[in-house]
Amino acid sequence: MTGTAVIADRHHDVGAAAEGAPQRTDPLTFLVKAAAVIPQLLIPLGFVSYGMFDDGLPSEMIYVALLAFMALSLILLNAWLGWRRFTYTVGTSDIRVDSGILSRTARSVPYERIQDVSLEQKLLPRLLGLVAVKFETGAGGKDELSLTYLSEERGEALRELVRERRDDHSDAAILPGDIVEGERARAEPATAQSETLFTMGPRRLVTFGLFEFSLAIFAVLGGLAQYADTVIGIEVWDPDLWSGWLSGPSGWFAALGMAAQVFSAIAGLVVLALIGLATGLIRTILRDWEFRLEKTAKGFRRRRGLLTRTDVVMPAHRVQAVKTATGLVRRRFGWHRLSFVSLAQDSGSASHVVAPFAQEEEFAPIIRAAGFIPASEALDWRRRSVNHRTISMVGD
Numbered sequence: 001m002t003g004t005a006v007i008a009d010r011h012h013d014v015g016a017a018a019e020g021a022p023q024r025t026d027p028l029t030f031l032v033k034a035a036a037v038i039p040q041l042l043i044p045l046g047f048v049s050y051g052m053f054d055d056g057l058p059s060e061m062i063y064v065a066l067l068a069f070m071a072l073s074l075i076l077l078n079a080w081l082g083w084r085r086f087t088y089t090v091g092t093s094d095i096r097v098d099s100g101i102l103s104r105t106a107r108s109v110p111y112e113r114i115q116d117v118s119l120e121q122k123l124l125p126r127l128l129g130l131v132a133v134k135f136e137t138g139a140g141g142k143d144e145l146s147l148t149y150l151s152e153e154r155g156e157a158l159r160e161l162v163r164e165r166r167d168d169h170s171d172a173a174i175l176p177g178d179i180v181e182g183e184r185a186r187a188e189p190a191t192a193q194s195e196t197l198f199t200m201g202p203r204r205l206v207t208f209g210l211f212e213f214s215l216a217i218f219a220v221l222g223g224l225a226q227y228a229d230t231v232i233g234i235e236v237w238d239p240d241l242w243s244g245w246l247s248g249p250s251g252w253f254a255a256l257g258m259a260a261q262v263f264s265a266i267a268g269l270v271v272l273a274l275i276g277l278a279t280g281l282i283r284t285i286l287r288d289w290e291f292r293l294e295k296t297a298k299g300f301r302r303r304r305g306l307l308t309r310t311d312v313v314m315p316a317h318r319v320q321a322v323k324t325a326t327g328l329v330r331r332r333f334g335w336h337r338l339s340f341v342s343l344a345q346d347s348g349s350a351s352h353v354v355a356p357f358a359q360e361e362e363f364a365p366i367i368r369a370a371g372f373i374p375a376s377e378a379l380d381w382r383r384r385s386v387n388h389r390t391i392s393m394v395g396d
Contacts, residue, residue, distance in 0.1 A: 016025075022087035022098065028128050030083035030151045034075050035124055041071055051341045088147055095135070095162060099146050109145055111166040113137050115342070117159040121309040131155040135162070144191065163298070194301065196364045202290040208288065208357035209281030211330055216279055293354050295369045300340070302354060315353065318342040319370045324363065338363050340370065 081101045089096045096108040120132040130149035150158065200208070289306035299315040321341040330336070338355040354366055366375045 024087055024149060024151050026085065026151055026154075028132055030076070030079040030129060032128065032130065032149060033082065034079040034393050037079070038072070041075075045069070088145075090158065090161065090165075093163075095145060101187060109135060109137060111162065111168075114162060114166050116312065116314055118310065118312040119155055119159060120311070121305075123307040125149050126309060133158055137319045179224050181267050194294040194296040195369070196292065197295050197300075197369055198291075198293040198358065199360060200288060200357065204357065205285055205291075206281065207289060208335075209284035210277060211327075211335065211357070212284045213276045214280040214283055215276050216283070223331070226266055288356060291356070293366065297390035300354065301372070314340060314342060316370065321362075322370060322372055324360075334359050336360055336363070338366060 048274070063306050078101075082099075085101050085104075086099045086268045087097070089098075094108045095114075096106065096109045098104060098106045101375050114135050114137060116136045118134045118136065120134060121130070122132075123130065125148075131152050132146060132148040133150055133155045134147075135145040147155075147158075149155075153374070263366070286306045288304050291304040292302070294301045295316075299313050299317075300319075301311070301313045319342050323339045323341055324336050325339070326336040335357055336359070337353060338358065340352040340354055342352055355363060367374045
């Protein structure tokens with residue numbers, strides 16, 4: 001059996017089963033969702049344990065163990081019931097999802113409204129061979145529907161099936177003069193070789209991360225401080241508390257002298273900068289690891305991610321414009337970002353970034369593949385009026 005025949009059989013199996021009766025997601029889904037909730041209980045449980053053991057009574061351990069067991073049982077039960085009560089149906093004109101344990105909710109999206117179907121794999125689902133199927137409709141920056149989780153094979157087959165039915169409904173609205181062009185596009189062989197347009201290796205990724213300065217870790221520390229204040233009564237934001245910790249019983253910090261205190265303050269700023277650089281580097285590596293943009297018969301395919309792996313395909317005919325952006329520091333080093341503006345582009349969304357960190361000359365093959373002409377260096381660029389900037393600062 002050929003590869004094309006295998007894909008066709010998978011599409012048939014998915015479509016036939018979905019139209020015959022509602023389907024459930026993969027049985028391992030409830031374990032993945034339960035595992036996602038458990039870490040959220042570790043922090044409050046730790047603070048509760050600290051408060052209970054504050055008087056040094058080890059006999060309280062039995063109560064903590066019982067509390068942890070009850071919480072784990074409730075999490076597993078809720079996740080299992082949520083999985084049992086979640087079903088999806090792929091119909092002839094739309095895809096429908098029914099969910100809710102006690103209060104039922106039904107959502108349906110017609111195929112003609114679906115702009116794209118993407119696959120996403122976080123670390124644990126990837127280890128279990130599961131994938132999240134997300135349907136993008138361009139409705140306010142949120143996925144109208146999301147199926148979490150299906151097996152990799154079924155998720156890929158469902159994506160291709162939904163795209164085929166979406167194209168069938170789109171062809172019904174094509175004008176007679178456009179039929180030849182539409183049939184020509186659909187006649188492209190599914191087995192056509194993909195063309196790699198842009199990739200980022202480890203060296204480029206590290207350079208990119210150094211420009212992504214971030215202090216997001218302090219937001220996490222702030223959340224932990226809020227837990228400490230609420231659960232065990234430690235007021236982390238109290239200046240007297242920090243003053244007492246720094247001074248110590250013998251006032252060692254004040255005894256260092258002005259020069260040493262200034263040096264300590266400068267060292268603290270350096271450490272803060274290093275933390276920001278490290279945080280930005282880690283976030284960039286996790287988000288854009290093995291970044292690859294390809295031009296396929298289906299459109300532009302972008303894959304990236306270390307722990308959470310995303311696989312998005314944007315049809316070429318939906319690309320309406322290309323947009324480049326840079327920053328004050330990045331521009332000095334010649335680094336820019338390229339994005340596609342499409343029918344499904346949402347305000348503030350980065351879902352269509354096709355070259356997040358590249359030199360301008362690397363944009364040319366991507367822009368031409370999208371059907372546009374790269375900007376010429378001979379263009380006479382002009383700034384906006386000074387009056388416009390003044391009015392923008394004052395407000396509309």
